Each structure stands twice: as structure tokens, then as C-alpha cells.
Amino acid sequence: MTRAITRRSGSAQTPSRRTALRAGAAFAAGGALALLAAAPSQAAWPTFTTGAAGDHVWGLQRLLGERGYWCGAPDGYFGGLTEQAVYALQKSNGLTRDAIVGRDSLRALANWALPPVLDNGPGTRVVIDLQRQVLTVLRDGVLRLTLNTSTGNGEPYEYYGREVKATTPPGEFAVFSTYTKGWQTGPLGDLYRPQYFNGAIAVHGSDHIPPWPDSHGCARVSVAAMDMLWADIMTTGTPVRVV
Known part of the structure; x- marks a missing residue:
């Protein structure tokens, strides 16, 4: 269903404009996380865990989804589905299973680290x-x-x-x-x-x-x-x- 957009005077943005800007920020955040993962080990590392929110979480969710660690649609909030996806990422790569996203988890995401393929059958x-x-x-x-x-x-x-x-x-x-x-x-x-x-x-x-x-x-x-x-x-x- 097509949603009508009502334009307002002044600097207020339309819903579609806000959505586009936030999506762009999330895309940039995802790229920033990937770049950060390649930084020297002594760099200051942000951490993300359950309850975190913001464009960087949206970027994290986008990276998880791109690599097949399903967390539903990105929404910028580190909730239960994001926690499950982070567990899957950590388990697949032999990392500590704590649902805390720091240097090692970010590096695994940046390097497209995936579990091994254990079945080559058709379909x-x-x-x-x-x-x-x-x-x-x-x-x-x-x-x-x-x-x-x-x-x-x-x-x-x-x-x-x-x-x-x-x-x-x-x-x-x-x-x-x-x-x-x-x-x-x-x-x-x-x-x-x-x-x-x-x-x-x-x-x-x-x-x-x-x-x-x-x-x-x-x-x-x-x-x-x-x-x-x-x-x-x-x-x-x-x-x-x-x-």
C-alpha cells in the first residue's frame, strides 16, 4: 500500500526523507564498523550489547544480515534477535559466547567469517x-x-x-x-x-x-x-x- 506524504513548511523533514537519512547513516555506520575492525589492536574499541541503540547498531545489524546471521529487519536497537545473531557469529568463529560485540566480533564480521559448509547436497x-x-x-x-x-x-x-x-x-x-x-x-x-x-x-x-x-x-x-x-x-x- 502506498503511503501518502504530507509536506510541511519550515525545516521539518517528511517521513520518507527521515527514513532515507537514517538508512544512509546506518549504511555509513556499517562501513565504519568494518573499517574499525581492521584498525590496530591497540585502538579504542566500542562495544555493543543488549539494550544498545543508534545508527551504529543499525549498521551492525546490516552487517550481520549481509553475512547470513539473521536478526530480522534492522531497527537500530540491540534486542533479542540481534543477540541471537551475535551468538551465532561468535559460535561460528570460536569466540566467547557473550553477545558482546567488540574487536573480535567486529573483525569476524569485517572478514566475512562464516561457519564451514557441512552439506553439499542439492536443493x-x-x-x-x-x-x-x-x-x-x-x-x-x-x-x-x-x-x-x-x-x-x-x-x-x-x-x-x-x-x-x-x-x-x-x-x-x-x-x-x-x-x-x-x-x-x-x-x-x-x-x-x-x-x-x-x-x-x-x-x-x-x-x-x-x-x-x-x-x-x-x-x-x-x-x-x-x-x-x-x-x-x-x-x-x-x-x-x-x-
Whole structure:
């Protein structure tokens, strides 16, 4: 839908003008961050973490998105989705998983540092990397997307009267069952729009995705990321490789 713009007298800017200027500032901020990442190690480093706001955060979000570390649409606020993207960046590059963006994280962004491609198969494929704790999406062997995930924590738990271990077994699988309506209540808790690929193990949305293994065996992603995966990436039959 086209939005009408009302022009005003004086120096006030129209909404579209303000948006263009802020986008330009964010673009410049992203370039500044990339240049800063190449600076000598003794340079003064800014840090960004949850709660930060401004054009530099918008620039950071743009850099993350360009490299496939999905954080939604840039909005200039370091919220939950940006935190998840920073976790994914840090995990993929062996950095401290603290969601604090400083010298090392900025350098990884500037150098286009990405996780390894672990599946060269045709079409759209999902790979869950247990060591790095990231979920990647590949299309014809090309890395398109990297998400923070949390898989089985290895702890014992009771499941229908028997004790089992919280693991996410490696192997080659495919999505065989989905639940599209929203939150699904299961014996171990609530799962958002799960896509099952190995028995009761699914990729699903959650409100809690820490940067360490924490689940009963499923691969958790953010609720927003799960909606994004449903939109045009995962469906019944999508190959899922756990390595």
C-alpha cells in the first residue's frame, strides 16, 4: 500500500526523507564498523550489547544480515534477535559466547567469517552443527543462513516413565511431521511450530535459546526465526543433517 506524504513548511523533514537519512547513516555506520575492525589492536574499541541503540547498531545489524546471521529487519536497537545473531557469529568463529560485540566480533564480521559448509547436497538443506551449536541453511551447497541453536544437554530426564538422556543424535534425516498452528504443548514443555525430523526431535521455536546445549534433544531457535523458516525454507521432506 502506498503511503501518502504530507509536506510541511519550515525545516521539518517528511517521513520518507527521515527514513532515507537514517538508512544512509546506518549504511555509513556499517562501513565504519568494518573499517574499525581492521584498525590496530591497540585502538579504542566500542562495544555493543543488549539494550544498545543508534545508527551504529543499525549498521551492525546490516552487517550481520549481509553475512547470513539473521536478526530480522534492522531497527537500530540491540534486542533479542540481534543477540541471537551475535551468538551465532561468535559460535561460528570460536569466540566467547557473550553477545558482546567488540574487536573480535567486529573483525569476524569485517572478514566475512562464516561457519564451514557441512552439506553439499542439492536443493534446500538444514544442518545442525552440534559442536558449534548453530543451525545453517544451505541451497545447492551454498551457505545462506546461520542461526543460534540450543540442542540436547546430555542430562538424564524422565520420559513416559523411563529415564532417557537428552541428546540430539547425529545422522541424516528429513522433516516428516509439522505443527503449524503455533505453540504445541508436549510432555516436556511447549514447542513453537515444531518441524519433526527424528522421532520426537524437532526444530522449533522457543523463548529460551541460550548459547549452550540446553534442550531435551530438539534444536531450539527463536520464535521469529521459526516463523522465518516456515515462510520459505523448511517444510515436509526438507533434509536435516545433524553433525
